[in-house]
Amino acid sequence: MYYKLEIYHHFQKHPNPQISLAKMESQNSNLKQLPPVAVVIVPLPAQGHLNQLLHLSHLITSYDIPVHYAGSTTHNRQAKLRLHGRDTQSLTKIHFHDFQLPPYHSPPPSVDISAPSPEHFTALFEASTHLREPISQLLHQLAQKFNRVVVIHDNLMAYVVQDVKLISNAKAFTFIPISAFSMFSYSWESIPEEVKLLQLDSEEIPDNIPTHEGCATKEMLEFATKQIECLGFESGWIYNTSRAIEGRYVTLLDKLYSSKSQIKHFAIGPFHPVNIENKSSENRHQCLKWLDEQEKCSVIYVSFGSSTSFTDEQIEELANGLERSEVKFLWVLRRADPNDVFEEADRVKKAQLPKGYEDRVKDRGMIVKDWAPQLEILAHPSTGGFMSHCGWNSCMESMSMGVPVAAWPMHSDQPRNAVLLSEVLRIGILVRDWAHRGEVVKSSTIENVVKTLMVTEEGKEMKKRAAELGESVRGSVAEGGVSCLERDSFIAYISG
Known part of the structure; x- marks a missing residue:
């Protein structure tokens, strides 16, 4: 929802020389006997973020991969209630983990003032950082039951999932909940001019980009900054977009970051169903x-x-x-x-x-x-x-x-x-x-x-x-389409 201009990538290693070779081999042998992979989804508790990641959960379950959707009790319920375009029976394929948030000051929204951003969410987002401990426990539990645990987290929940770095058979992927066009423009503005000249041609840069002024409150920006600074442990970025729409900007992001890291960019959207039947029934809205x-x-x-x-x-x-x-x-x-x-x-x-x-x-x-x-x-x-x-x-x-x-x-x-x-x-x-x-x-x-x-x-x-x-x-999402193929590639990557 809110994004800092600079994005840091600090990949960390956690060597443990105390583990003997024999013990490591034993651990690897045990892992090989476990089911291959489980995915844990960690959304930001705001409707636009909840909805996108719930649709992504459905996509992943279609590959017969177990998905664990981890969030607050209230917001998991909200996400399920507002799901549209899918049979609600499909929710039974997803494992929901309902965690309680601590009490937080939650004034009603400033409903009579057209605020530059929804200020009342600040307290909720800060409270969501307390999900770190229960989600860390969940990850450790799943790491004992699966050969690999893959965490897909909203980029504004990076603090909550950072303990994934401590789990040897776990990987993390950051979900970018905005367009590749917007993500590229934010990233482009944050790098020095001399680096820009070396990276891309000026003709590739979009014109008429609106200012950041008025897009977010100071408190929201501070929260986003803390989250983004936690990043650096992820193996890739996932976008709810299609190269049929934004192929140019996904390619530019890959080009922009290729010299810094080995992060992979997966454009596997749209996450939601695209073939909606106009059924006649008494239950229709x-x-x-x-x-x-x-x-x-x-x-x-x-x-x-x-x-x-x-x-x-x-x-x-x-x-x-x-x-x-x-x-x-x-x-x-x-x-x-x-x-x-x-x-x-x-x-x-x-x-x-x-x-x-x-x-x-x-x-x-x-x-x-x-x-x-x-x-x-x-x-x-x-x-x-x-x-x-x-x-x-x-x-x-x-x-x-x-x-x-x-x-x-x-x-x-x-x-x-x-x-x-x-x-x-x-x-x-x-x-x-x-x-x-x-x-x-x-x-x-x-x-x-x-x-x-x-x-x-x-x-x-x-x-x-x-x-x-x-x-x-x-x-693009039909068999053989560019998003379909990229989804297959992503699933192969996390399963291999």
Whole structure:
């Protein structure tokens, strides 16, 4: 979610001259008799991170490799409850380890202030560092039962899993929860100019990169810095992306770090399912039934993720802009998640619409005030556009479904993701330039953006490019596709 500009790689060795050759041979012999490999997944307790790694867990279990998903009791429950695009029965294939976090000060989110980042998560993230001891115990236990233990951890959970260095038959892989484009741009900015000249041609460097200013609070940056400084023990980086989307930037990252370390880069996304069936059943969400009644590509889906709250003033402008556009819309209107979505939800002030609004738009608009099945919405044939905060989950889901984006970034890596969509891939349009992030976006601007995306020739060209990219992404995870082959390569690497 938040990233320091410099990334340190301090690979450490732990020789133990006291172990005799005979004892080492005995240990190796015992290991050979054990099952080959188990994977331990350690996510950051925030929805976008939980979701990506839960989907990755499903991918790995499809190779008949046991997966252990280790996190807090509350956030494991949250991840399972919000899983979409998969049969919930598939969760039985994953071993969930529920650990308790210590008490922490958890004020309700600043729901009436459009903060530059979700400040209320700071206390939760700090509390999550206390997972180090129970996860270390879990790793040691599994190391006695498997020939090899592979830890895949969020890059902001590096402190928690660092004891993997002490386990001779364990390896760690760092999950990069942002785009390769964003990761490359952060990395590129952190290295000296003289090194840049030796590494890459200037033509390979992306232009128009938004500033870091306003992307995160001081406290969040300090937390991220502590985590990143713990890195250096990992064998590779895993990205929820496809070379069909970001092959250039995965290659550049490999080129940038090849002189420093032997870290391998695996682009094995998208992690989520890309073939979503539009099944008719009584259990389907009401919004999907509403979409069934709309024309193909006629609806813009509006959602800003789980970590963003709008002011009442901005909600009113957005509501008026959608109404005046005369474009059909499905709007998920909710406040940012609290730290505990089960215990603290009642403390979060509900978002308020203008009086009489829902009655006025009932013939062409639907408003959902709770969690919605985003993958199914984006995969629905009636969905023709997506107004989004550009969290990486949402970006990957929209690209895989071939849906163009009205990009409205809020914090973290989102401004750079918006540039990737709008300027590099040209499958989106900016709602608001990052330089004007502190301003309320007026209804007239929203109206114009929606119309441009949904009904103009410019929008049709974006839709065409998005549809072509969607086909490429879905093809990349099909048998023989570039992501499928890279997944196979990763599984072979951790199993060998």
